[in-house]
């Protein structure tokens with residue numbers, strides 16, 4: 001006589017909700033990030049668009065969009081909560097701040 005070992009299959013109904021990933025637009029114009037200060041949540045995308053004829057970058061600690069020529073866009077996904085300060089690699093006086101909160 002074999003013993004039947006019940007197998008309980010637990011289905012996790014609490015599947016992770018789809019990440020609400022927001023894209024935050026930052027314009028680069030007349031040698032400034034506009035807006036210079038934004039708020040975002042972990043996982044969000046920051047997208048810069050350069051409206052100047054001069055090339056710019058958005059460069060932070062360990063990341064960069066690389067050179068953005070006129071009308072080019074570059075993206076960065078914020079991954080850690082905290083305050084992210086970035087600048088343009090060519091024009092260090094151009095700075096911006098992203099305040100990153102925990103994922104929604």
Ligand SMILES: [Cu+2]
Pocket residue numbers: 031055056057088089090091094
């Ligand atoms: Cu620049």
